[in-house]
Amino acid sequence: MSYFTAGTENGAKERSRRIRIVAAAGVAAVVMGAAACSSSSSGTGAGSGTPSSASGAAGSGAALKTATVNGVSVITNAQGFTLYSFAPDTATASKCTGACAQIWPPVKPAPAGQGVTGKLGTITRSDGSKQATYDRHPLYTYTADTAPGQAKGNGIDVNGGVWHEVTASGQAAPAGGGSGGGGYGY
Numbered sequence: 001m002s003y004f005t006a007g008t009e010n011g012a013k014e015r016s017r018r019i020r021i022v023a024a025a026g027v028a029a030v031v032m033g034a035a036a037c038s039s040s041s042s043g044t045g046a047g048s049g050t051p052s053s054a055s056g057a058a059g060s061g062a063a064l065k066t067a068t069v070n071g072v073s074v075i076t077n078a079q080g081f082t083l084y085s086f087a088p089d090t091a092t093a094s095k096c097t098g099a100c101a102q103i104w105p106p107v108k109p110a111p112a113g114q115g116v117t118g119k120l121g122t123i124t125r126s127d128g129s130k131q132a133t134y135d136r137h138p139l140y141t142y143t144a145d146t147a148p149g150q151a152k153g154n155g156i157d158v159n160g161g162v163w164h165e166v167t168a169s170g171q172a173a174p175a176g177g178g179s180g181g182g183g184y185g186y
Contacts, residue, residue: 062077062078062110062113063078063110063111063112063113063114063116064076064077064078064083064107064110064111064112064113064116064120064132064134064139065077065078065080065113065114065115065116066114066115066116066168067080067082067148067149069082069149069150069151069165070151072151072165072167073115073167073168073169074151074165074166074167074168075116075118075134075139075166075167075168076148077107077110077141078110078113079148080148080149081141081142081145081148081150082141082142082145082149082150082151082153082154082165082166083107083134083139083140083141083165083166084104084139084140084141084142084153084154084163084164084165084166085134085137085138085139085140085163085164085166086104086138086140086159086161086162086163087161087162087163087164088160088161089137089138091123091133091136091137092123093123093138094106094123094125094131094138095160095161096138096140096159097126100159102143103142103143103144103159104140104141104142104143104153104159104163105140105141105143106125106129106131106132106138106139106140107131107132107139107140107141108129108130108131108132109122109130109131109132110132115168116134116168117168118134118135118168118170119134119135119136120132120133120134121133121134121136123138134166134170135170137166139166140163142163151165153165
């Protein structure tokens with residue numbers, strides 16, 4: 001039994017103090033969440049989906065390339081991080097905006113590098129920024145991939161659709177390939 005009893009002045013003060021602590025913790029959580037989402041201003045885009053020779057992969061300025069991840073030949077950025085497509089996207093518009101784009105950062109246009117045989121292009125996002133496409137699919141990285149050679153986002157159904165690693169061939173990755181499924185899904 002609590003040494004503060006309901007209806008006493010001390011009990012009321014204790015309840016009030018607990019409410020303030022819980023409220024402060026809630027405000028802190030909201031502020032931290034807002035701060036995490038405020039560093040990017042991506043949006044839904046529409047563009048031509050036309051080929052591009054612009055440089056600058058996801059902050060690197062280097063070419064996209066291929067790598068073998070879990071037995072599957074996938075497209076990666078210059079640092080070797082797996083690139084993904086989002087099933088709800090279209091050839092001219094990204095459907096991953098706001099908090100989604102914080103977790104799945106859009107890839108900036110970059111030239112084709114070693115092993116990249118598909119058609120590279122760009123779309124324009126609603127904030128005016130350019131996003132790279134591969135065979136008319138907008139490209140993303142995944143923040144949970146913390147080292148080159150990972151494909152933790154492959155097959156995840158989140159943000160309104162399924163995410164797929166982008167294979168070099170453009171075909172669906174084999175389900176038993178160890179990468180969690182794959183292909184474009186649309």
